[in-house]
Amino acid sequence: MNPFAEFQAIYVMWLRQMKRFIRSKGRLVSSVVQPLFFLVILGFGFRAITIPGFGDIDYIDFLTPGIIAMAIIFSSMFTGISVLWDKQFGFLQEVLVAPVRRFSIIIGRTLGGATTALIQGCIILLIGIGLGVHITSISGILLTFVFMISIAFSWVGLGLVIASKMEDFQGFQLIMNLIIMPLFFSSSTFFPLQNVDIPEIFRQIIQFNPMFYMVDGLRGSLIGQYNVNPPLYNLGIVIVFALIMMSLGSYFFSRSEV
Amino acid sequence: MDIISTSNLTKKFDSFTAVDNISFTIKKGEIFGFLGPNGAGKTTTIKMLTTLLYPTNGTATIAESDIIKQRDKVRKNIGVVFQEPALDTELTGRENLDFHARMYGLGQKKRKQRIDDVLKLVDLEEKQNVLVKNYSGGMKRRLEIARGLMHYPTVLFLDEPTLGLDAQTRRAIWAYIKKMNKEESTTIFLTTHYMDEADHLCDRVGIIDRGKLLIIDSTSNLKNSIGHDVITLSCSDLTKLHDRLVKESWIQNVKQHDSSLTLGVEKGDEKIPEIIEIAQSLKLKIKSIDVRKPTLDDVFLHFTGRMMRDEEPENPMKMHARMFNRR
Numbered sequence: 001m002n003p004f005a006e007f008q009a010i011y012v013m014w015l016r017q018m019k020r021f022i023r024s025k026g027r028l029v030s031s032v033v034q035p036l037f038f039l040v041i042l043g044f045g046f047r048a049i050t051i052p053g054f055g056d057i058d059y060i061d062f063l064t065p066g067i068i069a070m071a072i073i074f075s076s077m078f079t080g081i082s083v084l085w086d087k088q089f090g091f092l093q094e095v096l097v098a099p100v101r102r103f104s105i106i107i108g109r110t111l112g113g114a115t116t117a118l119i120q121g122c123i124i125l126l127i128g129i130g131l132g133v134h135i136t137s138i139s140g141i142l143l144t145f146v147f148m149i150s151i152a153f154s155w156v157g158l159g160l161v162i163a164s165k166m167e168d169f170q171g172f173q174l175i176m177n178l179i180i181m182p183l184f185f186s187s188s189t190f191f192p193l194q195n196v197d198i199p200e201i202f203r204q205i206i207q208f209n210p211m212f213y214m215v216d217g218l219r220g221s222l223i224g225q226y227n228v229n230p231p232l233y234n235l236g237i238v239i240v241f242a243l244i245m246m247s248l249g250s251y252f253f254s255r256s257e258v
Numbered sequence: 259m260d261i262i263s264t265s266n267l268t269k270k271f272d273s274f275t276a277v278d279n280i281s282f283t284i285k286k287g288e289i290f291g292f293l294g295p296n297g298a299g300k301t302t303t304i305k306m307l308t309t310l311l312y313p314t315n316g317t318a319t320i321a322e323s324d325i326i327k328q329r330d331k332v333r334k335n336i337g338v339v340f341q342e343p344a345l346d347t348e349l350t351g352r353e354n355l356d357f358h359a360r361m362y363g364l365g366q367k368k369r370k371q372r373i374d375d376v377l378k379l380v381d382l383e384e385k386q387n388v389l390v391k392n393y394s395g396g397m398k399r400r401l402e403i404a405r406g407l408m409h410y411p412t413v414l415f416l417d418e419p420t421l422g423l424d425a426q427t428r429r430a431i432w433a434y435i436k437k438m439n440k441e442e443s444t445t446i447f448l449t450t451h452y453m454d455e456a457d458h459l460c461d462r463v464g465i466i467d468r469g470k471l472l473i474i475d476s477t478s479n480l481k482n483s484i485g486h487d488v489i490t491l492s493c494s495d496l497t498k499l500h501d502r503l504v505k506e507s508w509i510q511n512v513k514q515h516d517s518s519l520t521l522g523v524e525k526g527d528e529k530i531p532e533i534i535e536i537a538q539s540l541k542l543k544i545k546s547i548d549v550r551k552p553t554l555d556d557v558f559l560h561f562t563g564r565m566m567r568d569e570e571p572e573n574p575m576k577m578h579a580r581m582f583n584r585r
Contacts, residue, residue, distance in 0.1 A: 005363030012360035020348045090344035094405075097308055098361040099333035 012070060013108025014115065017079070021116045026121075031078075035071040035124050039063065042190065057162015062226050064128035065218035066189030069151060069211065071124045072117040073180065076152040079113025080249065084166060097121040102254040106160070110246065114152035119138075121148045126221075136224030142223035143231060150235070150242045153216045157245030164252035187211035194228055213237045261286045261413055261445045262307070266316030269302050278469035279316065279564040284447060284462075286412075289439050291460035291553065292449040299469040300449035301341055304417050307447070308338050334362075337411035337444075339402045341418045347391035351382055352521045354390060355408060362409040364580050376404035379441075380434055396427035400434065407438055414438070416448040420455060432458055453554040463554065465561055472561045478553065484552040484560055485510040485522020489529065491547040492518045499542055503533075513560065520556065 021027070043060040050057075086092040095105055125144075135141065162175060186193065186206045193206055206212055217234030220227035227234075262284040269277040277299040292300045303548035305311040307318055317324060323331035346356050352373060359369040361446045377383045380400040399419065406414050419435065420428040436459065439446050448472045450456050456463050457477060464474040473480070477578065493499055500514045503521065508529070510522040513581050523529045 002363060008360045008363055012357050014355075016346065016349065016357055019353065020346075023348055089347070090340060090342040091346050092344075093310065093338075094344040094358070095361070097310060097333060097336075097338050098358075099330050099363075168449055234337050 005092075005099075005147030006101060006104045009098070009104045010108040010111065013095075013105060014112040017112030017116065021112075021119075030142045031071060031075055031120050032123050034074075035067045036127060038070070039124065039127065039131065040068045048090065058132075058134065059209060059227065060128070060131055061223050062165070062192075062219070063190070064124070064133045065188070065222050066215045068121050068124045068128070068148070068183065068222075069187075069215050069218055070189065072121045072148055072151050073155050073211070073214075075117040075120045076113050076155040077159045077176075077180070079109070079116065080156045080161075081163045081166075083109070083160060083163040083253070084169065084172075087163075088168070096207055103250060104248075106170055106250045106253055109160075110153060110156045110249075113156040114149055117152035117155075118145075118148055121152075133223070135222060140221050140224060143235070144218060147214065147217050147221060147231075147238065150194075150238045151218075154210065154214075154238070154242040157242070157249035161245075161252050164249075164256045183211045187215050188228075189215050192226065192228075210238070210241045213241075259286045260284065260555060261288075262318065262320050262447065263527065264307075264316065264318035267303065267306060267313055267318055268315035269299075269306055269311060270314045275469050276412065277306070277313075280466075280469075280471045282464055282474050283318075284413075284445065286445055287439070287443050288461050289435070289446045289448070289459055291375050291456040291463045292447070292466055293451070293453070293456045293463050293558065294466035296449075296450055298466045300451075300466060302417050303466075304338070304447075304449060308331055308415055317533055334409075335412040337406035337409065337414040337417060339399075339406045339414070339416045341421065344401065345390045345398060345402060345405075348389065350387050350389055351397075352377070352395070354401065355405055358405045358408050359537075363505040364409060372408055376407050379407070379438065396423050396430070399423060399427070399431060403434060403438075407442065407444065410442070411444060412447045413447060416446065418449055418451070420450075420452065422501050428455070435459060453558065457554045465558060467562050469488040480554065480557045483553045484556050486524045486552075487522070487526030487549055488552045488556050489521040489523060489526050489533065489549045491521075491533070491544055493537060493542050493544045495540075495542055498540060499537060502536060502540060506536075511560075515559070519522055520559070522552070526550075 024121050039060070043063050046059045046063075049059050083092065086095065096102075129135065162171075166172070186202070188194070189211075193203070193212075213229070213234045216227050216229055217231050217238055219225075220231035220234065221231070260283040263282070265281050267280045270274070274353060280299075280303065289482060292303065294300055295453075300369045304310065306313045307320065307325060309325055309332055313328065313470060317326050319325070320332050321335040323335065325332050346357070349357065353374065355373045356369065363374060374383075377386055380403060382397065382400055382404065383391065385397060390401065393401065403416070403419065406416070416435070420431050423431065432455070435446060435448070438444055448459065460477055462474065462476050463467055463480060475483075496514055496517075500512055500519055503509055503512050503519070508523065510524075512522075513520050521533075530547060533547070534544060
């Protein structure tokens with residue numbers, strides 16, 4: 001193994017995704033518009049809402065971390081699954097026949113996906129600040145970035161698993177509706193579930209929702225209130241989840257034949 | 259020196275055997291062609307040789323590296339142009355080449371130099387900064403061939419390099435293939451189901467059908483084995499004429515097909531009157547008669563007993579194989 005060659009391969013995999021990302025304006029716009037709608041419509045619509053247990057809150061403060069998570073998750077899932085595009089357009093063969101380790105290919109792809117997701121997350125964050133979100137501190141923002149990166153890694157990993165198992169895009173919509181949406185609604189993105197009167201069984205299930213820890217962690221680090229767990233506790237869980245997803249993703253990807 | 263040598267190479271997809279016990283060797287600097295109809299096992303062979311598929315049985319060496327045990331070394335030595343385009347259409351031609359060069363670990367100076375070289379070789383200098391999605395089919399093909407050459411491969415694999423291209427572009431691509439074989443002394447392994455392509459390009463040809471390698475020889479030897487000239491004729495009773503003609507010693511071989519007979523003879527044009535006389539003595543009416551130099555079509559017909567047609571529908575077995583390939 002030649003470290004220089006592997007590094008160059010990782011770099012060029014990343015570079016390719018950056019170029020594609022910058023060129024597809026449509027993707028950038030659509031990935032920002034949807035979370036923006038949530039942020040503006042829900043944020044202002046529920047502005048005067050009273051949430052049980054919190055009293056009067058600024059709803060946009062509560063909502064923004066969840067919407068940032070949403071933008072990152074959609075974007076990074078897309079990156080993982082876009083391996084399918086490469087498969088269908090034959091480009092994956094060009095990548096796999098090169099004298100480069102599969103692991104470097106995955107790292108390059110993941111870094112590319114994480115970077116695009118991070119850019120989109122930052123755009124939402126900036127919009128949120130523009131709408132009057134109250135931010136705790138500089139160190140909080142730094143921690144927010146750590147969260148954003150680990151969230152991106154997790155979902156690129158899951159996307160890779162799905163892409164390695166799926167033959168075409170038929171199942172893509174299904175997966176989005178069947179996995180992502182339920183996870184979202186049970187993650188306290190829109191309202192704090194711990195204060196809501198839901199059956200105990202759901203409360204237990206929600207504890208196993210990784211998205212809950214991601215949103216809660218972002219809330220704790222960025223806003224500094226309304227969170228259930230301490231941010232660092234959440235961060236631990238999110239990083240473990242990211243490692244598991246990345247390992248699964250690399251495992252399935254390295255076994256795929258063209 | 260043998261640059262590729264395979265021994266009992268076999269690939270099975272469940273119960274279907276795509277490549278069946280193939281053994282052959284290719285010498286350095288050769289242009290070698292794998293000729294066979296769709297679904298014969300050509301692409302599967304290439305995918306095994308280029309380390310994209312694991313063989314079920316047997317193995318091969320490329321530039322003395324084993325395709326199973328030394329995959330990275332094999333990959334360094336080969337360039338591949340796949341049957342289906344494998345370009346990133348959202349990047350420009352030059353960016354595609356740059357991607358490739360970096361994947362193969364070329365340094366900055368060498369990279370730039372080499373990209374300019376290969377772009378010149380395939381006449382794409384003017385289009386280098388255009389997005390590949392705006393390229394024509396022939397331009398994409400040329401770009402892929404250029405890319406295959408970027409890292410000075412010892413062997414370049416071309417899977418159906420001119421499939422679906424117009425006659426003019428095909429000729430141009432043939433010229434490029436010959437040129438790089440000569441100028442860069444690259445060994446070339448190509449597959450095709452076009453007879454004229456194999457005839458025009460290859461030093462040696464292997465005929466593959468239903469996963470089996472039927473024969474491997476130089477194009478001229480293969481054609482000579484048929485006879486110096488080929489006479490094709492159709493008449494009212496093929497079997498009767500066939501049975502009569504096999505007794506003639508001046509005919510090297512007689513084969514009966516669905517609606518015609520082919521005869522291998524020397525000085526074919528002088529033999530036509532004789533054949534007509536024989537037919538008349540049997541009271542048979544000759545509908546048509548034709549004499550020509552043998553082509554690889556005749557060779558293929560001779561060894562497989564079937565005509566190979568370009569318009570042959572895609573073999574269902576191949577789709578089957580491709581489905582498995584994707585897994």
